[in-house]
Amino acid sequence: MxxxxxxxxxxxxxxxPYYWLDISNKFFNKSISEEQVTEYHCYKVMGVEQEEYREFYENYKFEIHSKQELxxxxxxxxxxxxxxxxxxxxxxxxxxxxxxxxxxxxxxxxxxxxxxxxxxxxxxxxxxxxxxxxxxxxxxxxxxxxxxxxxxxxxxxxxxxxxxxxxxxxxxxxxxxxxxxxxxxxxxxxxx
Structure with a gap:
């Protein structure tokens, strides 16, 4: 072979693929479902400014990535x-x-x-x-x-x-x- x-x-x-959704919903006080994630960029899905999401991500990235399900x-x-x-x-x-x-x-x-x-x-x-x-x-x-x-x-x-x-x-x-x-x-x- x-x-x-x-x-x-x-x-x-x-x-x-939606590993970030729960923590993002909680932080931004949203209730976005997996079905509503029709855009790759998380900040667009959350309806927030790119810089605002980037700051959130920088503060929570270790938590977000350590809890991902395979x-x-x-x-x-x-x-x-x-x-x-x-x-x-x-x-x-x-x-x-x-x-x-x-x-x-x-x-x-x-x-x-x-x-x-x-x-x-x-x-x-x-x-x-x-x-x-x-x-x-x-x-x-x-x-x-x-x-x-x-x-x-x-x-x-x-x-x-x-x-x-x-x-x-x-x-x-x-x-x-x-x-x-x-x-x-x-x-x-x-x-x-």
Whole structure:
């Protein structure tokens, strides 16, 4: 089996996509439901200024990210994929969350080869550096940007990313879909 370099976002991709909603609702005295989260940017969902949300996030980011629930089957799928492939986490989180992120992945028994906290949503250069075979993402804008730079992207479905996709993006609905897609990708590569 040909080894793939699988690049994966963290927040909303391996974790529940609405992980930030409860604490944000409580802080901003809102009652936004998951179904109402049709926009990626949290401040827009909350109806507050970007700077106001940024200040809230800076004060609560450790609490927010330490309590995230994993998506169903993430651990099992990544454990199986890590046998034959390299797993790289590439996140927009900033370096202040480095220890927390490593600890979170280890505590949750998530298999991976390396972790990159970019402090930015721009992931194209890191994907190129890692010779990324497929990128798993929940952010629609990131998926478009990566696909326009030649990467195959699996966009895991959420309420906030249901925009039209191009032929380099495949919409998936869960981690079992991701496993199936990657297996079929390997079979196609072996057949060539």
């Amino acid at each position: 040909q080894q793939l370099n699988i690049c994966i976002d963290i927040d909303g991709t391996i974790t529940d 998506r169903e089957n993430v651990r099992d799928v990544l454990e199986i994929l890590s046998i034959n492939h390299k797993i790289f986490f590439i996140t927009a989180r900033d370096s202040s969350l480095s220890m927390l992120t490593y600890s979170y992945l280890k505590t949750n028994n998530i298999s991976f080869n390396d972790l990159f906290l970019l402090g930015s949503h721009y992931k194209v250069d890191k994907a190129k550096e890692l010779n990324c075979s497929v990128f798993i993402e929940d952010n629609y804008d990131n998926a478009i940007q990566l696909s326009e730079n030649g990467f195959k992207v699996l966009l895991i479905d959420t309420n906030y990313n249901r925009n039209p996709i191009n032929d380099r993006i495949t919409r998936v609905y869960n981690w079992n879909d991701i496993y199936t897609f990657i297996n079929s990708m390997c079979i196609k590569k072996e057949a060539i």
